[in-house]
Amino acid sequence: MSHGKSQFAVWRCTDCKTIIQTTAYDKRRNDEITKEVKKYCKKCRKHTPAKRKDAKKSS
Numbered sequence: 001m002s003h004g005k006s007q008f009a010v011w012r013c014t015d016c017k018t019i020i021q022t023t024a025y026d027k028r029r030n031d032e033i034t035k036e037v038k039k040y041c042k043k044c045r046k047h048t049p050a051k052r053k054d055a056k057k058s059s
């Protein structure tokens with residue numbers, strides 16, 4: 001219950017804006033996570049630069 005809010009990083013393809021991946025991460029390690037990274041997009045069928053967007057999930 002006192003676990004707090006989970007931080008999520010949503011990776012979105014910069015080409016088609018599709019969410020490629022959602023990863024949970026520790027807030028303390030936030031600095032180590034890059035803002036943009038190449039990921040494989042199923043829709044584009046290629047590796048595209050994915051932008052990270054932080055999201056908080058309450059409850």
Ligand SMILES: [Zn+2]
Pocket residue numbers: 013014015016017018041042043044045048
């Ligand atoms: Zn794409």
